[in-house]
Amino acid sequence: MIEFLKKFFGHSGSSATAKERLRLVLMTDHLELAPELIEAMKRDLVDVISRHVEVDRDKIEVNFERQDSALAMLANIPILSVNRPNAGPTLVPVESVQSPTAANSAPPRVRKRRKRAAKKAPATGAAAPASAAAN
């Protein structure tokens, strides 16, 4: 009962806080110390996206941002054009069905995606504007 009350009032051990802080800081440390890893992720991201649209490879930015209890990867990938009109509609994912209209009206446009360690992370601002713009 006492234990329950303590937990209830936020007096549980500080070691849990220590663990959580360390987990996040070490993720950031490891990413900072491995630029080649970030380059590899960039390359793979671009390869995937390039299957659907043409992107400006030189202007891609990848950043990492702390968001409360998660680390988010924010990629800024300028899209130059949508160059695969012959792709059958059945194969095209929902996302890229949406993008042609917006992309045609205003190329080059910026698209953001986020991923990684999003343990029940709140919907971030990065994803929201992209889909809003597409509609």
Next chain:
Amino acid sequence: MVDADIGLRNLDIVLGLESRVKHHLLDVLEERASLDEALVPGKHSESLFLLAAAQSREKDEVETSKMKALILSLRERFDYVLIDCPAGIELGFRNAVAGADEAIVICTPEVAAVRDVDRVVGLLGNRFRPQLVINRLRPNLVKKGKMLSVEDVNAILRLPLLGVIADEPEIIVTTNRGEPLALRKDTPTGAAYHAIAARVAGEDVPAPMPAAAKVTILERVGTLFGGKRA
């Protein structure tokens, strides 16, 4: 035992050998003294010798190749050469690890230490598979969830666990006298050090875990009314 922390000599005082040091590591490297002249025999053990660090000089004055050669010549004479590595990741660190073929990292269960150890393990690279000693653990705090446990630390570092040393007041008392507790096998802490030594030597002995002290009911009641502690 080589104190490679040039400029910050302290293994001699920990081992109670401070009055016997006549020559140091740089004297040997710069050929002012022979290895035999510089090696100080241990007070409590006939098989332990100390090569003290220079006190008046700086870490950067040692050449990596010379340091490596020195460790090689020590390897020919002794079964084990323990190099006490300086803190930091500069030249002093690189010199200290140059001649080593195994690494033991010591970590206290604190956020700063865990982060630093993580970095050092990264710097040691693929040449080493470091083993971990957790030092200054306070089992009572761990039990209350107020200190990172052995499991917590190693969930992050993921290293083979060599041993755990509790934060015992007795360590301070014996070190004050220059008589390391590590030599007293009859104490739990001494036994923990011995287990580490045995495991380094390749013996298949378990690493003893420090146990939380038993708390009497009266003390527990006292804690209840004593309010919360950070």
